[in-house]
Amino acid sequence: MLFRSMFSVVSLLSSVSFYCFIASGQNTGSSFTARVSNATKIGLFDSDNISYLVNITVGGENFTVLLDTGSSDLWVDGRGRNITFTNTTSIAVNERYGVGLATGNLAFAGVQLGDFYVPSQAFVDASYTEDFAGTQGILGMAFDNAAIYKTVTAFWGKQAADELGGAFITNVFAQNKSLPNNFDFDLGRVTFEDPAGTSLFTIGDHAPGFENVTQAPKLPRVATDHWTLALDEMRINGNRFAFNKSIVSGAPAGKVLAVLDSGFSFPPLPTAAANAVYSKISGAVLYNTSVDMLNGWLIPCDFSPVNLSFILGGMEYPVHPLDLFMPFPVPIIDNGTERNVTVCASTYRALDLDPSAFNTFDLILGDAFLRSVYASFDYNDYTPTNNTGGSPFVQMLSTVDVSSTKAQLDAYVSALRAQYPPFIEPSVFVTKPLSPSLSGAPKKKAGAVRG
Ligand SMILES: *[C@@H]1O[C@H](CO)[C@@H](O)[C@H](O)[C@H]1NC(C)=O
Ligand SMILES: *[C@@H]1O[C@H](CO)[C@@H](O)[C@H](O)[C@H]1NC(C)=O
Ligand SMILES: *[C@@H]1O[C@H](CO)[C@@H](O)[C@H](O)[C@H]1NC(C)=O
Ligand SMILES: *[C@@H]1O[C@H](CO)[C@@H](O)[C@H](O)[C@H]1NC(C)=O
Ligand SMILES: *[C@@H]1O[C@H](CO)[C@@H](O)[C@H](O)[C@H]1NC(C)=O
Ligand SMILES: *[C@@H]1O[C@H](CO)[C@@H](O)[C@H](O)[C@H]1NC(C)=O
Ligand SMILES: *[C@@H]1O[C@H](CO)[C@@H](O)[C@H](O)[C@H]1NC(C)=O
Ligand SMILES: *[C@@H]1O[C@H](CO)[C@@H](O)[C@H](O)[C@H]1NC(C)=O
Ligand SMILES: *[C@@H]1O[C@H](CO)[C@@H](O)[C@H](O)[C@H]1NC(C)=O
Ligand SMILES: *[C@@H]1O[C@H](CO)[C@@H](O)[C@H](O)[C@H]1NC(C)=O
């Protein structure tokens, strides 16, 4: 299931997340147990250089699922599997994401993640999926207010939903009051020296060396349905970018709202913001194509970086220049014959989610931002039995050593030049037809709302 083909360009796109929507049903009782775990025991890994996965066990069957702070529900692809259920229903639930769809019946089973076990976890036993080539499911890490919770509420009422419809992570915290209510991660960056990337993931604990994340500014969740934070500022080469007023009514004055979303590989920004970042890079070209990954800004692979940073809680979090682009080998038709070239696509994208469907935030800080921080997501006094209460917050430490980013970028680009097809200037690339082998691929838009 891992992407290894150099040309899985188009299918790579889909790791996005979001909201879902409903259906309904009935179910089972629960009693909980859990044990504390630590960073070294929950493997978090990167299968395709753009998505972060964990192994879980659902009703005795192993699944490798996307770790997604942008959604709340758990679904796994149960086709051909022998899941031992604690209960089943015939209630269909649709899990719809920024890109992708999973549909199946609401079901219950024991779920294990590292040392943590929830004896009867609500999940969607998916029998139909779209656009999820790289994962066998999604483990949502946000709040109890998505399709499963709404479905259980609709069929059995709020009390049943509070007892049975919680997210895996809130169940883990609910069943062990002495376990601190946080999960942390440090998303690894894939390089030629570290092809797997080194990622850390903890529950109820901080990873060794990052204990003082508790000293970082507490960034309160400012909207109930996601890990949504108020962004003080986006800074490009030291200059404050002037966002339009937030589309969210009630956003703090002068700030826009950002969702921290580990399931969104390429952070969508307002179009003017993405343009402001990449137009500062010499040789960058705006390219319009139906091939998702290449649609948007292309930059020379040996580019001189722009300094991009985000300021939250008064603290500046610089983005590592390695996270400003993603290289792709692409077959083009050059002078009548096919040849492979390497193009470097932008990772920060123009936001094109349907504003009528996604209107509770202004931008998404996905993996191309999250790789530059150690982030601790704290539910604080949030209780699953009161899904609008509590004051969850996030704390982050920068993991970027700005004095070494240039050398790290240079080393990566040298290895890229040595191992990938020849680089091509974006201005030349855009004049060449793509090989029909690429154009035949599916045409999906990054971040497009489906259905
Ligand atoms: C399973 O769900 C059904 C409704 O679908 C419910 O009547 C039954 O009590 C549940 N069984 C258990 C063991 O929770
Ligand atoms: C609950 O969490 C605490 C603190 O992390 C841990 O020491 C304890 O073993 C856990 N209890 C159970 C029942 O898992
Ligand atoms: C996690 O467990 C390993 C041994 O399994 C131990 O060496 C390490 O110190 C632990 N880390 C934390 C944060 O407790
Ligand atoms: C996750 O599961 C896959 C498939 O069983 C296995 O190859 C991989 O080593 C596992 N990774 C971790 C970190 O446990
Ligand atoms: C699930 O994974 C564990 C750990 O890798 C392995 O021991 C076990 O045999 C696997 N179970 C199944 C049903 O594949
Ligand atoms: C499914 O799992 C059950 C319980 O573990 C087992 O008894 C049964 O043999 C399994 N069936 C198949 C087809 O693997
Ligand atoms: C992931 O990145 C590594 C190092 O940059 C590269 O060798 C590998 O081909 C990439 N894999 C994919 C699927 O793009
Ligand atoms: C955490 O500790 C490191 C190393 O001592 C220090 O550089 C950093 O400023 C500290 N961060 C915070 C938020 O206190
Ligand atoms: C502000 O909104 C206008 C009108 O929609 C748009 O043209 C402009 O690009 C936006 N500017 C920014 C900074 O997003
Ligand atoms: C294109 O191909 C023709 C025939 O192979 C060759 O004569 C010509 O020099 C090539 N042009 C370029 C710009 O490479």
Ligand SMILES: *[C@@H]1O[C@H](CO)[C@@H](O)[C@H](O)[C@H]1NC(C)=O
């Ligand atoms: C382009 O690269 C692919 C994958 O390595 C390879 O299969 C194909 O033959 C290459 N095309 C050319 C024209 O070299």
Ligand SMILES: *[C@@H]1O[C@H](CO)[C@@H](O)[C@H](O)[C@H]1NC(C)=O
């Ligand atoms: C949630 O719980 C808090 C603390 O118990 C309470 O103040 C608040 O009113 C509750 N909110 C709802 C919507 O029940």
